[in-house]
Amino acid sequence: METPEGAATNRRAEATQDARSHAVELPSDTEPTLRLLEQYSGIDPKDVPGLVRQVVMVEQQAQALTVFPYGCIKSFWFLNLVPTLDDPRYQAVAERLRTPRSTETFLDVGCCLGPVVRLLASQGVPDDRLHGTDLHAGFLDLGHELFGDRGRSRATYVAGDILDESDARLDVLRGKIDIIYALAFFHLFEREGQLEAAKRMVGFLRPENPRVMIFGQNQGPKIEGWEKYVLDPGRWTSLWEEVGRATGTRWRTEMEVESTDKWNNVRFGVYRIV
CATH class of the missing domain: 3.40.50.150 (Vaccinia Virus protein VP39)
Known part of the structure; x- marks a missing residue:
């Protein structure tokens, strides 16, 4: 049986692999967070915007909004450093x-x-x-x-x-x-x-x-x-x-x-x- 950690790893791998075909335009004030994903998480810069979309978004809806519908989720302000x-x-x-x-x-x-x-x-x-x-x-x-x-x-x-x-x-x-x-x-x-x-x-x-x-x-x-x-x-x-x-x-x-x-x-x- 797949563990929750294994499932998350597999989803992340799929997201990274599919990132270039799911690019999303992010606000300019998320740029420090995108750099953080490159430096801290070791993600290829070309894959970062797509990875954000894959992890945070599900079928064009913010996955994070299903946790709680803060306005900062829709605007990506929650990723503004x-x-x-x-x-x-x-x-x-x-x-x-x-x-x-x-x-x-x-x-x-x-x-x-x-x-x-x-x-x-x-x-x-x-x-x-x-x-x-x-x-x-x-x-x-x-x-x-x-x-x-x-x-x-x-x-x-x-x-x-x-x-x-x-x-x-x-x-x-x-x-x-x-x-x-x-x-x-x-x-x-x-x-x-x-x-x-x-x-x-x-x-x-x-x-x-x-x-x-x-x-x-x-x-x-x-x-x-x-x-x-x-x-x-x-x-x-x-x-x-x-x-x-x-x-x-x-x-x-x-x-x-x-x-x-x-x-x-x-x-x-x-x-x-x-």
């Missing part, structure tokens, strides 16, 4: 994780197919210190299929509900993480959900490390009600003051806001006060 690479905090974190003798660990929450975890591995961070989590196990499985690293990557991927304290699947992360990345994550929830997610993240952080941090980005359209999802600097600080009271910790927040006529984009950092 540009916001990550352009983030000064990410650049500093990657250097910090590569430092000789570093034992610090990294977690990408809401990692989807996990391109950021693979990006760090390709940039020289030992993958046994890298973690990804998502509510949907199907995204994690598609990530292994797309990047072809099931069985060879030492990174840890855990499916679980960060808003559900009773979801014991995420207990494996408790007290073991030094740096948490939350790209396009907090804006999925209104303030109460953000509060619950933040408290759970605090539980993931290593209590003995004074340099633990949480960073990432949020964005949303300038329409009525969206301020409940993308908090401004004052409400973001207030949120983390409440997190501190609930968890017996103290936090310093940073936020940079970039606005256009139609969108609010924010970058943030959260640091423990000791």
Whole structure:
């Protein structure tokens, strides 16, 4: 009987073999991910766009949409590494994780197919210190299929509900993480959900490390009600003051806001006060 790992390997081989005849035009902002597939996964550059189509798409429909219908799936935004690479905090974190003798660990929450975890591995961070989590196990499985690293990557991927304290699947992360990345994550929830997610993240952080941090980005359209999802600097600080009271910790927040006529984009950092 064919194992799930064997089936995935066979599908990947078929996809690569058939890639040139199934080319798909991808947005320009997916270019860093396409290069990652070449460098990390060892895929022939000519086969990469077709492989993305074969793994992610089924009969012209996004296979990932059957896991959960996020809008970023249709637009391929979930494969956009540009916001990550352009983030000064990410650049500093990657250097910090590569430092000789570093034992610090990294977690990408809401990692989807996990391109950021693979990006760090390709940039020289030992993958046994890298973690990804998502509510949907199907995204994690598609990530292994797309990047072809099931069985060879030492990174840890855990499916679980960060808003559900009773979801014991995420207990494996408790007290073991030094740096948490939350790209396009907090804006999925209104303030109460953000509060619950933040408290759970605090539980993931290593209590003995004074340099633990949480960073990432949020964005949303300038329409009525969206301020409940993308908090401004004052409400973001207030949120983390409440997190501190609930968890017996103290936090310093940073936020940079970039606005256009139609969108609010924010970058943030959260640091423990000791």
